[in-house]
Each structure stands twice: as C-alpha cells, then as structure tokens.
Amino acid sequence: MVSKTVKVTNEQGMHMRPASVMSQTVTPFTSSVKVIFNGNTYDAKSVMMLMSACIKCGAEIEIQCDGPDENDALKAAVDLVESGLGD
C-alpha cells in the first residue's frame, strides 16, 4: 500500500466536476483508491462518496492506493489534485 498527502487548491473544492474527473481518472486502475479526510475514508472511484466528504479549497487530503498498480494510481491521483482537479 502507498499513500501521499496533498492539498486541494482549486477554488471550489471537491464539487461535482472535480469529483467526476477524479473518479474517471482512478476508476481504470485495478488498485483500490481511497481519500482520507478528517479521519474518514472515502472511495475515490465514487463521485457521490467524494462529494459527500465536503472537501474545500485548502484542505489536506491523504490519497491511499492498494493493489498491483498502486504506484501508478497514486501518481495519477496526486498529479490530478496538484493540477487543480481539472478546474
């Protein structure tokens, strides 16, 4: 299992569009991809779960990947958050 903490920098936080882009990005990976925020764990492949975390701009989130392609999955997810979640 690998993980990394990143900061959400897009102005609107984890809203509809950023959450969709995130789930679309990580769904193709075999590994599980979780977002840990405020002590709770959310499935990053689910838009609904990502939105329900109510992650706002400036929040620090931990991304955790587990599986055969975990390193690639983590890199894809982290790059996405750092580039502003497509916003």
Next chain:
Amino acid sequence: MYQGIAASRGIGIGSICLIVEHELKYDAVKITDIEAEKARFQKAVTRFTETTSAMAEDIRKRIGPKEAEILEGHLVMISDPTMSGEMEKMIATGQCAEASVEAVCDMFIGMFSKMDDDMMRQRASDISDIKTSLLKILLGVEDIDISKVAPGTILVARDLTPSMTSQIVRENVAGIITEIGGKTSHSAILARALEIPAVLSVPGITALVRDKDTAIVDGTEGDIYINPEGDVLTKYIRKREEFIRKQEELKHFLGKPTLTADGKKLDLFCNIGTPKDARKAIECDGEGIGLFRSEFLFMDNNHLPTEDEQFEAYKEAVEIMKGHTVIIRTLDIGGDKDIPYLHMQKEDNPFLGFRAVRYCLGNPDTYQLQLRAILRASAFGKVKIMLPLVTCVEEIRSVRKMISEIKADFDARKIAYDPAIEIGCMIETASASLIADLLAKEADFFSIGTNDLTQYTMSVDRGNANVAYLYSAFQPSVLRSIRHIIECGNAAGIPVGMCGEAAADPLMIPLLISFGLEEYSVNPVLVLTARCIISKWTKSEADALAEQVMSLSTEAEVVSALKAAAKD
C-alpha cells in the same frame, strides 16, 4: 400579495397553469424473483439515462452548455457505483426497485442537505430530481407536457423538474412560481437564461391558486399577486412595459464606448472580488477593473496565502481582462473585516484603528508577499496598485520604497514585471481629501471610495440605526469633498476614478460628469445602466445642475433637486 425568492428579473402577467404532481405511491412488497426485479430496475435506469441525455442535449443547443451542466451531473451521479450499486444491493435483499431507489436517494439527500455549503446543498435537490424521475419511470407516471401551454401562461408548481423546464417555450411562458428552490436551483438558472420572470420558494402556493387564476409575477422584487385588483394590475402592466423598454434600451449600449451626450469618452470599469468575477465583468461589457478587492484570498483561507498562490490569482484576473486595466487594491483588513489566522488584536475603535494600509505597513513581511505577487502579475497585462485608507503622504512614500526594493530584487533575479506599474491611492478619509493636492504629487492616480469617505466625513457608523440617516453621499460636505478631490487630481494631471456605490447612482452621475471624473467603477450588473445614464448628459447641462445643487445647504434639498433633474 405573497413573497418568495426573486430568482429571475422582470414582470410576468398571465393566466395560471397549475402543475399537479402525481403522488408517487407504491406497495413496498417483498420481491421473490430478484433477477426480474433487477432487470426492471436496469431498464428504468437505461430509460432515465436516455431521456436525461436527450434533455441535456436539447438544453445545450437551445440555451447553452452551462445550463446543461446540471443534467449532465445527474447522468454522472446515476452511473456512480455507490448510487445504482447500492440500489441493486438492496434489490438483492428482496426490496422492490421503488423502495430501493427511494432509500438510497434519501440517504444521500440527508447527507448533502446537512452540509454547510450552498453548492453541496444544491446536490441534494439534484438527487431528489433523480429519485422523482426514476420513480416515475418505474411506476409508469408521465410528466405533464408543458410545451403546449397557451401564450401568457404563468406556471405554478411545487418544483419544476428538469424534464419540465426543458419543455418550456419562452414565447408562451410569462412567469414561473414554485414552492421550493433557491437562486441557484435548476429552475432559477433556466428561468434566467430564458429571461422568464420567476419567484421561487413561495410557501404553500400550489394550494392557494387554481387553474386560470390571473397572476402577477414580479421576479425583480420577489412579489406575487393572485387575482389582483384592477389598480394593481394597471400598475404592473405599466411596470412591465417600463421594464421591457429599459431592457431594450440597455441592449443598445452593449459593445458601445461610454460617451457623454456631447461625445466625451469616459472609462467604465467594474468592482470585483475574485478572479472569476473578471469573467462577469467581461460578460457585462466592463472596460476594465477599477477595484479588485484582494481580501478574498485572505478571508477564504485558513493560512496566509503564499506569494505563488496570490500571483496565480492576480494573474488569472489579469489574463481574463486581456490587456485592459486591472487595479488591485492591496489588503484592506481590520475595521469590520477580521481574519482569524492573522490574530489581529481586538480594538475599541476598529474603524479608527490598525487597518488597511496601516496594517500592511506594520506587517511588512506579509505585505511584501502581496506586492511581489502583484508585480509578477503585472508582466501579463496592465496592472495598477492601489492603497486603501491613505491618510498621509508618508504612507504612499513607504509603499513606493518597498516596491523599488522589490523591483531591484526582481531585476537581479531576472523576474519579469511591468517597470512602469502605476501606484495610486484610494481617497476615502477626510484627511486624504484635505491633502489631495499633496497626495496628487506622489500618486499616479486617485480612486474615490465613497462608502468610507461618507462614513469618515460624516462621522457616522452606517450600521447604527440611530444615526444611519446621516449616511448619504449627497450630504453637501461629502459632495464638496468629492469635487475637491477630483479638482486636485485633474490639476495635477493624474486620472481620478470612483469605486464606491455612488459611481453607478443615476442621481450622482451628472455631478461626477460636471466635476470632471473620468473613471467610473461599478458592480458588473450595473455597467449598461451607468453607460446609459452617462449618455444622457452633456457637460454643460451637468455643469448647470452642479452649480445649482452645490449651492444648496441640506441633503434633502440636494436629493430633491437631483431627482427633479433626473433623466429617465
């Protein structure tokens, strides 16, 4: 009269079509053939996806991509594994499809409606729409076809579902009234895009009206009249004509330069609070940004924004404005604006205390970050720096010194910036006004902030109801101050602008033209209104009015003289 949320401007008068929703009732029976129930559910989801995609496509073509986004969001949500997946899991335990849809949707509605975030709460109503649509498909209930209503119809519904709104023909629907929904709901967005007057969230309205009742919808004020008296109706027919005439008139000013009646070109800029607002300024035809409040970067944050974070935000606004002027006001905090992580001390007299440029100069490390970020952004367009709450010449000198040091550092490190960047000050204190001639020698431009100038000149806290009556920019003292500031700026040959609310006030504009103000910075939605009013006055007419008004002794006399002379 009933009241609700004014969601889309204009006046609609017409005959009511009441949209009665079928109750979506079902028997929550235990399912024995689970595979068959799953297939029934799958079919409903497929049908939902097909109809929603078709509606989204229709709205995209007919109205615009932004308006279609909500329906596209519905498609994303229904295809989410936790939505349809959870529903299927419940069906697998023997629940019927209807009960499964309802339970899973209700769970998410409960979750989203509790969040302290407007946009997130909006998702709750999206999920509610999905639930209704899916249940209708499963139960075989057809929506009413509102594409066939007669011209002059006022639609009244508990809520307008996306499928209903997508059928609206703008020529036939004169107004919309609903029981639920806010300013950012799907109904509100579509009503605005279609320019149909709408009042939302009117409690119990569906029970108060009948089909064919006459209704007035005032979407500007949020008022509704059902079967109004003759005189009310006459009044609103006139109001509607007036509104339509004004809208038509304003449209003529779109894309035109801002000219007085005798052809003098003035600058009409916008006041904005975030980089995204710059887009609004462009849409509303603003010619530049006369006030970019930089506080948002500091207030909507849990830490001091870094130089890079600030640079990105300023650069974004500057790039959106494509070479048009962007005047960035440096941090204006203190007074009533507190920022928790800066741990500012509580003061007995915050409006006379450690705020705005005083705070900035007292915290040079923080201030440097902002100045560096603004200078870096100046390489991408036409940026100016504006200092808030200046009261003496030393303040502008100190900031100039800091900026020269940063420039030297940038030169050494080969960081790009605009070497000719202008540094100006807000004139919003009695002191700054009185020494405007001295400040004009040090500043590259002036911008009059009428809100603070009125407060400090009149020594009045506008929030205090007992003295609020004194708070008016039409007080003879405030008008004299404004005239003096503009004269000093003009005499020194530096541009003078105004970024307070008064710059868009139809009564104030002729005086400002007479005094020689050249830059008017207003809320984006008021750009066309201000341009229209400016176009009606010649300098000589404005001068005659100003001469009359400036000889009056009270605020009441001033306002009544200006009202009598106003050009509609």
